[in-house]
Amino acid sequence: MILAQVIVNGLVLGGLYSCIAAGFSLVWGVLNIINLLHGSMIILGAYAALFAYQALGIHPYLAVPLVAGVLFCLGYAIQRSVLNRVIGAPVLMTLTLTFGLNLIADNAMIVGFSADFRKLELAHPLGIIDLTDYVDWLDVVVPVDRLVSMSFAFALVLALYVLLRRSNLGRAIVAVRMDQRAAALMGIDIPQIFAVTFGLGAAMAGAAGTLLSLIFPISPLTSPAFLGKAFVICVLGGLGSVSGVLVGGIALGIIESFGALLFGAEYSLTIAFSLLILLLIFRPTGLVGKKAFQ
Amino acid sequence: MRRAALALAIVAAIVALAFVLDNYALRLATTVLMYVVLALSWNFIGGFAGYPSFATAAFFGLGAYGAGVLQHAGVEMVASWLCGGVLATLFALALGAAILHLRGHYFAIASLVVPDVLREIANVSTSLTGGGMGLNIAVFSTDMTLFTRVFYFAMLTVAVATLTASFAVDRSKLGFGLRCIQQNEDAATILGVNTVLYKVIAFALSGAFVGVAGGIYGSWVNYIDPADAFDVLISVKPIIMVLLGGAGTVLGPVVGAAVFLLFEEAVWRNFLTLHEGLLGAIVVLLVLFLPKGLTGYRAVLRGLVPARLRARS
Numbered sequence: 001m002i003l004a005q006v007i008v009n010g011l012v013l014g015g016l017y018s019c020i021a022a023g024f025s026l027v028w029g030v031l032n033i034i035n036l037l038h039g040s041m042i043i044l045g046a047y048a049a050l051f052a053y054q055a056l057g058i059h060p061y062l063a064v065p066l067v068a069g070v071l072f073c074l075g076y077a078i079q080r081s082v083l084n085r086v087i088g089a090p091v092l093m094t095l096t097l098t099f100g101l102n103l104i105a106d107n108a109m110i111v112g113f114s115a116d117f118r119k120l121e122l123a124h125p126l127g128i129i130d131l132t133d134y135v136d137w138l139d140v141v142v143p144v145d146r147l148v149s150m151s152f153a154f155a156l157v158l159a160l161y162v163l164l165r166r167s168n169l170g171r172a173i174v175a176v177r178m179d180q181r182a183a184a185l186m187g188i189d190i191p192q193i194f195a196v197t198f199g200l201g202a203a204m205a206g207a208a209g210t211l212l213s214l215i216f217p218i219s220p221l222t223s224p225a226f227l228g229k230a231f232v233i234c235v236l237g238g239l240g241s242v243s244g245v246l247v248g249g250i251a252l253g254i255i256e257s258f259g260a261l262l263f264g265a266e267y268s269l270t271i272a273f274s275l276l277i278l279l280l281i282f283r284p285t286g287l288v289g290k291k292a293f294q
Numbered sequence: 295m296r297r298a299a300l301a302l303a304i305v306a307a308i309v310a311l312a313f314v315l316d317n318y319a320l321r322l323a324t325t326v327l328m329y330v331v332l333a334l335s336w337n338f339i340g341g342f343a344g345y346p347s348f349a350t351a352a353f354f355g356l357g358a359y360g361a362g363v364l365q366h367a368g369v370e371m372v373a374s375w376l377c378g379g380v381l382a383t384l385f386a387l388a389l390g391a392a393i394l395h396l397r398g399h400y401f402a403i404a405s406l407v408v409p410d411v412l413r414e415i416a417n418v419s420t421s422l423t424g425g426g427m428g429l430n431i432a433v434f435s436t437d438m439t440l441f442t443r444v445f446y447f448a449m450l451t452v453a454v455a456t457l458t459a460s461f462a463v464d465r466s467k468l469g470f471g472l473r474c475i476q477q478n479e480d481a482a483t484i485l486g487v488n489t490v491l492y493k494v495i496a497f498a499l500s501g502a503f504v505g506v507a508g509g510i511y512g513s514w515v516n517y518i519d520p521a522d523a524f525d526v527l528i529s530v531k532p533i534i535m536v537l538l539g540g541a542g543t544v545l546g547p548v549v550g551a552a553v554f555l556l557f558e559e560a561v562w563r564n565f566l567t568l569h570e571g572l573l574g575a576i577v578v579l580l581v582l583f584l585p586k587g588l589t590g591y592r593a594v595l596r597g598l599v600p601a602r603l604r605a606r607s
Contacts (some may be wrong), residue, residue, distance in 0.1 A: 012393065034399050085582055091398045092346040093581050096537065099530055102579025107571030207370040224526070231403050269415035280404045281392045 006141050006257045012142070014253025015150035016211060019121070020226055022157050022202030022231035022245045029240040030177045031087065036098040037078075039227030040105035041202050045071055045209025045220040047113055050120050060120060060214055066151060068212045069250050070204040075202025079195040086195060102223070109220035119216040149211040156207050161242040167194045173197050177240070225269055232272045311590055317442045324442070324514070326555045327449040327552070331507040332528070333535035333547035334425060334456040338499040339543035340533060342474030345493065346402040348529040349389065351409035352364065353501040355523035357508025360519055362429045371434055375448070382505020383498050388496035394490070397479075413524035428519030431512050445514045454509065456503040460544045463499070472496055473542065505594040527573075534577055537539035540587035549588065 024038045048067045052058040058066070076099070086094050126144035166168035175183040176193045184190050212218070212226075229252065237248025252272060259271040311323055332350060339347045364374040385469050393404040416423045423429055435441050463469040471492045476481035483489050487538035512518045531554065532547075539550025 003423065028399070032399075081584065082578065089585070090344075090346075091402055092340065092344075092533070093585060095346060095399075095402055097581040098529070098534055100574040100581065103570045103574025103577065105574075107568060107574065110566060111571075228407065231407065235400075235403070265322055267414070267418075268413055271413075275412065275587075277393070277404055280396055280400060289446045294324055 001259070002062075002139075005137060006261050007230075007254060007258045008140050008142055011240075011250060012146045012150045012253070012255030013257060014250030015153040016208065016215070016249075017229055017252050018152035018157050018246050018249030019208040019211065019231045019248055021237075022160055022199035022242065023208075025234050025241075026173075026204070026228040027201040028159070029199055031079075032196055033083065033087075033094045033098065033200065034091075035198075036095065036102045036227060037105060038201070038205055039223035039225070039231055040109070040220075041071060041075070041205035042209040042212065042226045043109060043218060043220055044074075045206030046120075046213035047109065047209075048206065049210035050118060051214045052219070054121075059150065060122075060210055061152065064156075064207050064210050066208040071206030072199040072203040076195045076199035076204075078202075079198035080191070083198060084191050084194055087191075106122050106220050107221055110148050113220065115219055115221055117219045117222075118219040122214070125247040138283055144254055145214050149214055152211055153186060154207065156204065157242060157246060160204065163200075164242065165248070169196065169228035172254070202262060208224060228269060228281055229272065232276045235276050303379055312443050312446050316500035317438055318443045319436040320446050322555065323561060324446045324449045326552055327446070327453040328511065329535060329555055330548050331373050331449070331503050332455045332532040333539070333551045334453075334460050334544075335502075335504045336473075336498045336532035336542075337460065337536050337541065337547045338463065338496045339493075340500075340605070341543070341547070342463065342476060343493055343496045344542075345394070345497075346398075346533075348402060348526070348533075349386075349497075350500070350504055351476075351524050351526060352389075352405075352412050352506040353386060353529035354508040354511070354521070354528050355409060355412055355416065355518075355538065356385055357392035357505030358376050358512040358518045358523045359423055359429070359508075361503070361509030361510045362431050363422060365431060365513070368431075371513055372448075375506050375513070378509030378512075379502050380508035383502040384404050386498045386501030387494060390494040393491075394493045394497060406526075409524040409526065409529060411518045413440055413455045416520040417458070417522065423520070425518065428517055428522075429512075431518065433516050434513065445510065446575075448510050449507065451585055452503055452506050452561070457544070457548070459503070460547075464544050468492060468495060476542070505590075527570075534573075534580065536587075537580055537585075546587060549567050553588065600604060 020042060025037060026229055027033055027038075045067050047201055049060045050061045051065045052066065053060055064182045082097070082101070086097055088294075091270075122145070126148065128141055128143045131138045131140040131142070156158060158250060162170075167235070170191050172183070172188050173196070175186065176197075180190060183193075209218075216222070219256060233245060233248035233252050236251050237244030237246070255275065256268045256272065263271070299352075315323060330355070335353075336347065336350055337605070339345050358380075361374040361378035364377050365371060388447065389405075393401060394406060396404055417426050419425065420427075433441070435444070436592065463472070463531050471482065471487040471489075475489055475492060479489055504600065508523065512523075529541040532551075535550035535554045536547045538553055539548065540546030556574065558573070560567050565572060
């Protein structure tokens with residue numbers, strides 16, 4: 001039953017991928033900015049979790065809200081001080097600006113944390129669940145840490161959904177996304193909403209990084225890979241909805257785990273990017289999303 | 295008449311440089327010329343047509359690998375460079391036809407991931423490209439002075455060709471059409487500009503010269519590997535240069551390339567480990583304070599001086 005194992009692996013990855021892309025998609029949708037800094041923020045979150053565990057003994061799962069809070073403040077500050085100045089500027093300007101910020105952040109992390117790969121090893125590993133113990137014919141193995149991380153990731157994406165749908169802040173963000181001028185006329189402080197939105201995107205990135213630190217080795221050099229996955233998920237799922245991120249994330253997770261089975265794990269990003277280009281050529285609307293022009 | 299004399303004087307000076315400068319300075323000059331090629335090439339699609347292309351690294355790497363592989367197969371050096379250019383052009387035509395219907399962010403992302411895909415393909419096609427081990431390219435002469443001069447003139451030739459093409463496009467119907475596309479593509483279509491054709495031509499132009507430059511680069515440094523030839527910075531640096539000098543103009547990118555190299559050289563020399571971070575800082579400052587390039591410096595000065603004082607002066 002290797003098929004079942006592949007699907008389970010894909011779902012676990014997919015949960016994490018949804019979490020990676022949720023903040024990226026939110027920022028893209030509301031601010032109309034492709035945040036090339038997103039990968040760096042994920043890695044920064046992972047390092048924060050690593051240090052919180054090694055220096056302060058805070059378990060990564062408990063560190064999720066802490067790291068998310070820190071990253072929120074950072075994102076808020078970046079938006080307020082830098083990005084709010086270029087809102088509405090041509091795509092090239094915002095892209096180049098976030099690329100510059102990304103160079104600064106990655107360089108700072110290489111100097112600060114070195115380019116070595118590190119992995120967060122728990123003092124008490126959570127072990128694995130072997131489903132053959134419960135169902136004879138189901139030969140599937142699931143590491144518990146991945147399972148918990150996936151649950152956390154889905155919970156965070158759900159929390160973002162609830163925030164956007166049910167709170168006044170969320171309604172304000174959605175209103176700004178729909179029609180900026182009308183929102184301003186309703187008394188919404190647009191720069192403030194932009195900053196909060198970017199902060200939320202950064203918080204999601206930080207939370208995703210914390211969850212990833214338990215599973216993948218991290219290094220400042222891996223930030224482009226995570227950013228690339230966020231691109232692919234947004235195009236796969238279509239832009240601008242939490243459901244799109246979930247569909248895109250799970251789809252990418254399953255595609256990658258099948259790709260790893262068929263071609264080998266080292267091809268995962270190539271497969272994802274080839275898929276991205278093909279989708280953009282033939283179906284720029286994404287699997288469920290709206291029209292992806294502009 | 296005077297302009298022709300001036301142009302002649304400049305050409306003579308540039309040729310004379312090859313015999314005046316020492317090898318190190320000549321290497322820098324060759325790099326400037328390469329950057330001029332990259333910046334002017336990006337300007338066709340990014341400056342004139344206003345499409346944020348990040349595909350330059352794809353053309354560069356294709357040119358470098360195309361030429362390198364052909365040289366291993368016994369093709370003569372200069373011919374292999376030209377073949378690298380042809381390969382990059384053909385690829386740009388196909389890619390352009392496929393992704394130029396996208397706009398804005400979607401075009402940017404599609405073009406951004408293309409070099410990544412090519413890099414991975416180069417990484418795994420070990421039998422052809424040497425994979426991650428890279429590809430050694432034969433040194434054609436061990437006389438260092440001759441070697442350096444030859445590559446200076448090779449890069450100069452490509453730079454002049456790119457500049458000539460830029461002038462030609464600038465003054466032609468093509469350049470006019472591309473500017474229309476940059477300002478309002480839908481309106482341009484209605485006015486009868488064949489936008490698809492124009493964009494694809496601009497994209498192919500942005501690949502052709504970069505491909506040749508990539509081929510020359512490979513022979514110049516004698517070694518290429520996938521991470522180096524398809525580096526995302528090769529896509530981003532020309533954009534910075536064009537932004538520095540002024541997008542959509544012909545001489546702006548040339549000035550931008552020269553200024554950029556001066557900056558890069560100063561940083562490389564003094565802050566090796568902070569190189570990328572400082573590059574990022576320059577990008578951020580450039581976008582925030584000089585979005586119209588160096589020619590927009592007056593606007594910055596105006597911003598710094600209070601309006602009251604300005605009125606008096």
